[in-house]
Amino acid sequence: MRDVVIVGAGFSGTMAAAELTRRGLSATIVEGGGRIGRGTAYSTTEAAHLLNVPAAKMSAWRDAPGDFVAAGHAPDAFAERRQFGAYLGRILDQAVAAGAVDIAPNRALSARREGEGWAVTLDDGRLIEAAALVLAQGNQPPAPMAVAAGIPLERFVNDPWRSGDAVKQVASSGGDALILGTGLTMVDMVLSLDAAGHGGRIVALSRRGQMPRAHAAYEPVVVEIEEVPLGNVLALWRWLRRRSRAGSWRAAVDALRPHSHAIWRSFDVGEQQRFLRHARPWWDVHRHRIAPRVAERLGALIGAGRLEVVAGRVRRIEQAGDELAVEIERRGAGKREGNQFAVVFNCTGPLGNMAQTRDPLLRQMIDDGLVAIHRLGMGIEVDAASRAGPGVWALGPLTKGVLWEIVAVPDIRGQVADVADDIAKELKS
Ligand SMILES: Cc1cc2nc3c(=O)[nH]c(=O)nc-3n(C[C@H](O)[C@H](O)[C@H](O)COP(=O)(O)OP(=O)(O)OC[C@H]3O[C@@H](n4cnc5c(N)ncnc54)[C@H](O)[C@@H]3O)c2cc1C
Structure with missing residues (x-):
């Protein structure tokens, strides 16, 4: 034993x-x-x-x-x-x-x-x-997405960590790909498609269309826990904004790192929910940054018109012959637009x-x-x-x-x- x-x-x-x-x-x-x-x-x-x-x-x-x-x-x-x-x-x-x-x-x-x-x-x-x-x-x-009910798994890849041959197949067919989510998993998927020689268009979509920021050199600062407002998301937010304006936002965000467990524990359930609802989207893209080389590659793909990052929601997905007909509502647009994609990858997170x-x-x-x-x-x-x-x-x-x-x-x-x-x-x- x-x-x-x-x-x-x-x-x-x-x-x-x-x-x-x-x-x-x-x-x-x-x-x-x-x-x-x-x-x-x-x-x-x-x-x-x-x-x-x-x-x-x-x-x-x-x-x-x-x-x-x-x-x-x-x-x-x-x-x-x-x-x-x-x-x-x-x-x-x-x-x-x-x-x-x-x-x-x-x-x-x-x-x-x-x-x-x-x-x-x-x-x-x-x-x-x-x-x-x-x-x-x-x-x-990830849990199955209601909007994709009935769509075959090779067309709607629900678990990006088990995507099988979907990347290779869309790369060889040259079809367009829709990625749901614009965080680190989306970044991985774009890089995989790019490395596989995919020449089609990639649309990456999330509610806010926020992508992870890139690492860059900055002068680190040390912040003691006594300087950090505890127990209140809004107070923490104001502190972060003030510190970011006074110096570098990277320094401000990273200065909180040694205290992140104490800060989280200082929130009651309501504050934790408030953080997840309002602050998390900003926190995630500033805190979990990508390598500069990766950011450059994404920038090049966007510049070449091969990658488009969209703020909005998917309203409907239907099988349409060999493709998927997807209705997207861009943030603030108030109307739906129709698109065709060969494959959709769910990169919205676990x-x-x-x-x-x-x-x-x-x-x-x-x-x-x-x-x-x-x-x-x-x-x-x-x-x-x-x-x-x-x-x-x-x-x-x-x-x-x-x-x-x-x-x-x-x-x-x-x-x-x-x-x-x-x-x-x-x-x-
Ligand atoms: C794509 C990606 C990139 C990342 N990049 C970085 C980075 O650059 N730097 C960094 O610091 N962090 C990074 N992270 C975060 C971090 O390193 C990982 O989240 C961390 O490795 C988590 O490891 P884990 O062992 O807890 O979980 P996992 O790596 O998910 O391992 C859990 C394992 O448990 C197995 N398992 C689950 N259930 C069962 C079961 N019932 N029976 C048997 N086996 C089971 C699974 O098969 C799996 O292999 C990244 C995370 C991801 C997803």
């Missing part, structure tokens, strides 16, 4: 296994999506997909901040994401070679308490027993409400009261030590309701190290 069973082998699960190994604990890591040691973000094979964080900040280890740079990347470079995947894969290989970690290439279907520990059932019928359970399952795939999860393990654990849905539906409830219940911890985007900024490597690596400490303390006491 291993000490810990970890579900999910993306960044969170892989680093949990590696950190536990360092503390003398053993783990079985269960990965059902074929992305062992890579996860959703780093399993891309596309060279054009770059990290959106400079190498200097991308070490997988909290206590070795220069580790990714030491692996051969210039500190200020935005490396290819597949290179980060290879780096993460090597860390997992080392943990496996040391004999402390084994991998089950399976989907975890259910978990039940057995004494003080856990028994996890896999999709091949095996049972994995361990003293502790770590849930590292990342974001949930599932927003955990109550709708179709993951069998999470579904069963929620239904059996072993973990609880976060009050805003964003992932599951955890305490300050990332415990979701007795003997079960959660990592990464699964904990975003409680921590909010827990999607990027610099945030998750700290959480992973803390959880490994907590598990070691519990299992060794």
Whole structure:
């Protein structure tokens, strides 16, 4: 029997296994999506997909901040994401070679308490027993969109991380592509289409038509938590605007980064909802920036008329022969316009409400009261030590309701190290 069973082998699960190994604990890591040691973000094979964080900040280890740079990347470079995947894969290989970690290439279907520990059932019928359970399952795939009901999945690609041959097919047919969403996932999709030689038109559409901003050099500033208004979204917003006007908005946004968990926790539910409704669209595009090279490429595609970014909504999608007839209402236009597209990609983001999860393990654990849905539906409830219940911890985007900024490597690596400490303390006491 291993000490810990970890579900999910993306960044969170892989680093949990590696950190536990360092503390003398053993783990079985269960990965059902074929992305062992890579996860959703780093399993891309596309060279054009770059990290959106400079190498200097991308070490997988909290206590070795220069580790990714030491692996051969210039500190200020935005490396290819597949290179980060290879780096993460090597860390997992080392943990496996040391004999402390084994991998089950399976989907975890259910978990039940057995004494003080856990028994996890896999999709091949095996049972994995361990003293502790770590849930590292990342974001949930998007829910089906009502507007696309009845449209075949090869024409309406609902999960951009499982797009099959859709990119290749539209690139070879030369048809136009509609991308719903204008955030980081849209950026990935445009780069994939571009790299595949797609020559048609791409329309990227979201309510506000806001795209991620680009990284650029700025003079960083240090802000103490006492200087930041807590508990009130409007006050925080005014503070951000004042600081942005006084210097650089990048410096103002990034200065909040060390305090993001404290700021989020200082909001009551109403303020958190206010932030998500009004501030999030601005926050996302300014906080999660893209590599300058990526921004230049997008700018070139827009300049050449191949990419159009539209603020508006899709009102109707219908199959029309080999294509899709799509009615779009541009923001403020008050009337619909008809368009034809060969394919539509849903890049609006992962599932927003955990109550709708179709993951069998999470579904069963929620239904059996072993973990609880976060009050805003964003992932599951955890305490300050990332415990979701007795003997079960959660990592990464699964904990975003409680921590909010827990999607990027610099945030998750700290959480992973803390959880490994907590598990070691519990299992060794
Ligand atoms: C496209 C993209 C680009 C990003 N770029 C950057 C970047 O440049 N810099 C940065 O700091 N951050 C970046 N991030 C954010 C961040 O690094 C990731 O969100 C982070 O890696 C999350 O890792 P995770 O392991 O928690 O989740 P995931 O990577 O999603 O891994 C979860 C894994 O769990 C598996 N799983 C789920 N359910 C089950 C089950 N029931 N049984 C078995 N297995 C299961 C899935 O198959 C999956 O492989 C990016 C994110 C994305 C999506």
